[in-house]
Amino acid sequence: MRPLWTGIIVTRLGRRLDMATSRPPTNLLVRLDARDRSGLQRQICASIQRAILDGVVVPGTRLPSSRALAEDLGISRTTTLLAVQQLQAEGYLTGRRGAGTFVAEELPDDLLQQRTARPRRMMRHPALSRRGATLVAAPQAAHRLDGPPRAFRIGTPGVDLFPVALWWRLASARLRSITPTLLDYGEPAGLRGLREAIAGHVQAARGTRCDAHQILIVAGAQQGLELISRVLLDPGDRVWMEEPGYPGARSALLGAGARIVSVRVDLEGLDVKAGARRAWDARLAYVTPSHQYPLGVPMSLPRRLALLQWATRARAWVVEDDYDSEFRYGARAVPCLHGLDVDGRVIYVGSFSKTLFPALRLGFVIVPSDLRERLVTARAAADQHPPTIDQAVMTDFLVEGHFARHVRRMRMAYRERLEALRAAAERSCGGVLRVRPVQTGLHALADLDGVDAARVSLEAVKRGVEAAPVSAYFAGKEPRINGLVLGFAAVRPDAVRRGMEKLAMAIEAAQRR
Numbered sequence: 104m105r106p107l108w109t110g111i112i113v114t115r116l117g118r119r120l121d122m123a124t125s126r127p128p129t130n131l132l133v134r135l136d137a138r139d140r141s142g143l144q145r146q147i148c149a150s151i152q153r154a155i156l157d158g159v160v161v162p163g164t165r166l167p168s169s170r171a172l173a174e175d176l177g178i179s180r181t182t183t184l185l186a187v188q189q190l191q192a193e194g195y196l197t198g199r200r201g202a203g204t205f206v207a208e209e210l211p212d213d214l215l216q217q218r219t220a221r222p223r224r225m226m227r228h229p230a231l232s233r234r235g236a237t238l239v240a241a242p243q244a245a246h247r248l249d250g251p252p253r254a255f256r257i258g259t260p261g262v263d264l265f266p267v268a269l270w271w272r273l274a275s276a277r278l279r280s281i282t283p284t285l286l287d288y289g290e291p292a293g294l295r296g297l298r299e300a301i302a303g304h305v306q307a308a309r310g311t312r313c314d315a316h317q318i319l320i321v322a323g324a325q326q327g328l329e330l331i332s333r334v335l336l337d338p339g340d341r342v343w344m345e346e347p348g349y350p351g352a353r354s355a356l357l358g359a360g361a362r363i364v365s366v367r368v369d370l371e372g373l374d375v376k377a378g379a380r381r382a383w384d385a386r387l388a389y390v391t392p393s394h395q396y397p398l399g400v401p402m403s404l405p406r407r408l409a410l411l412q413w414a415t416r417a418r419a420w421v422v423e424d425d426y427d428s429e430f431r432y433g434a435r436a437v438p439c440l441h442g443l444d445v446d447g448r449v450i451y452v453g454s455f456s457k458t459l460f461p462a463l464r465l466g467f468v469i470v471p472s473d474l475r476e477r478l479v480t481a482r483a484a485a486d487q488h489p490p491t492i493d494q495a496v497m498t499d500f501l502v503e504g505h506f507a508r509h510v511r512r513m514r515m516a517y518r519e520r521l522e523a524l525r526a527a528a529e530r531s532c533g534g535v536l537r538v539r540p541v542q543t544g545l546h547a548l549a550d551l552d553g554v555d556a557a558r559v560s561l562e563a564v565k566r567g568v569e570a571a572p573v574s575a576y577f578a579g580k581e582p583r584i585n586g587l588v589l590g591f592a593a594v595r596p597d598a599v600r601r602g603m604e605k606l607a608m609a610i611e612a613a614q615r616r
């Protein structure tokens with residue numbers, strides 16, 4: 104016969120007592136807290152779940168009846184009965200007719216997961232691979248605050264101006280005429296219609312030709328970077344990374360076990376000669392040639408040609424991250440690097456996060472034809488494909504001309520926001536903060552004179568303003584620029600002006616320290 108109850112309790116003195124008795128006493132199972140507003144039934148459920156999780160009651164243990172629980176706790180029997188029924192429905196308890204209620208022999212998965220996720224266990228078995236540990240050790244952005252877009256958030260477009268009603272209309276039209284095909288698993292490369300629309304778009308807007316077959320729809324540029332790194336790199340491979348550069352790309356490369364070789368960026372973009380000196384045999388180079396992140400310079404033509412030449416000779420890949428170059432203010436479009444590539448060494452990564460909105464999580468990768476099948480197979484192993492209905496709505500947005508209209512409208516709005524930033528910086532922080540000319544994109548670089556940018560950034564956060572120090576984008580310890588990266592797209596001109604007044608106060612506070 105099985106023991107009716109075996110359990111371990113921890114006494115107030117911390118000693119563990121083995122118990123063997125017919126049923127666990129109610130006060131070991133359930134603690135009610137009068138201040139807890141979640142309700143008695145929820146508290147009972149949570150207490151019993153915790154007792155199971157902590158091993159106070161083991162599988163097969165018989166519990167007190169709902170009547171006994173109600174009496175011991177001094178509450179209504181209906182409440183205890185409902186709690187027991189809920190735990191039975193969730194699989195924590197089982198009822199045997201005439202015999203009582205027992206802790207289930209097979210516990211639900213979520214409970215087992217909670218068990219494995221308990222910090223005590225994690226500490227005993229450090230669960231991370233070396234690659235995982237390197238990946239999560241990357242410093243978190245201290246300049247970033249929670250909550251809605253605010254001055255001078257980087258990477259967030261003007262989502263306040265997104266035509267939500269139009270998107271909703273397109274989405275409902277798609278849902279009204281939904282077909283079984285759209286509800287089934289889709290193509291891992293993404294919807295064909297969307298790939299065709301993107302092929303047309305990049306040819307017109309980015310000066311490169313590609314076939315819809317070469318396009319892979321991904322859940323944002325970040326997934327593209329992660330996929331490329333995972334599929335093309337072996338742990339220990341050396342890769343060139345712009346210094347300063349985009350932390351998301353650095354994380355994707357580290358996650359694949361790459362050894363990052365930081366290559367300095369100057370006014371012409373990535374210094375190819377410096378890269379070749381440091382690691383001629385690198386397997387891959389990550390670049391943002393249209394609008395270097397975060398310095399904002401475009402890569403010069405001689406550098407582009409030198410980079411392609413190196414990639415061909417070294418048989419290396421070049422990953423071109425073209426994240427925000429649709430937004431230009433006066434300057435002519437710089438055609439993308441992909442358009443110059445004749446050897447199929449460039450993999451182009453594009454995103455709709457800046458042109459539309461980041462939560463959409465749609466981007467695309469243009470891959471050389473001979474790599475296509477392998478990347479599609481690897482992509483399917485990760486998440487099959489992005490949500491089909493969002494892809495369908497995105498297709499309509501592009502094909503019906505809304506995308507081009509929206510980009511034109513946003514370009515005008517961003518020009519106004521950028522002007523507001525410049526004027527406000529001049530007025531509120533003139534002499535100390537100098538905003539560099541901006542020709543493309545959604546952020547500006549501003550040099551600081553006589554005050555430490557990292558300190559200003561901390562003071563800004565205290566005042567509810569995000570102002571990233573350029574140093575946050577350097578992997579090396581000695582950043583060459585004392586300045587701030589200021590996003591100007593996320594909020595309206597009046598909020599930009601108010602933000603700048605707070606930033607001026609932050610600068611003053613940093614100067615006093």
Ligand SMILES: Cc1ncc(COP(=O)(O)O)c(C=O)c1O
Nearest residue numbers: 258323324325349396426454456
């Ligand atoms: C340089 C750069 N690349 C890629 C991304 C990631 O874009 P997505 O949202 O499409 O993953 C960002 C986002 O801020 C970025 O700044």
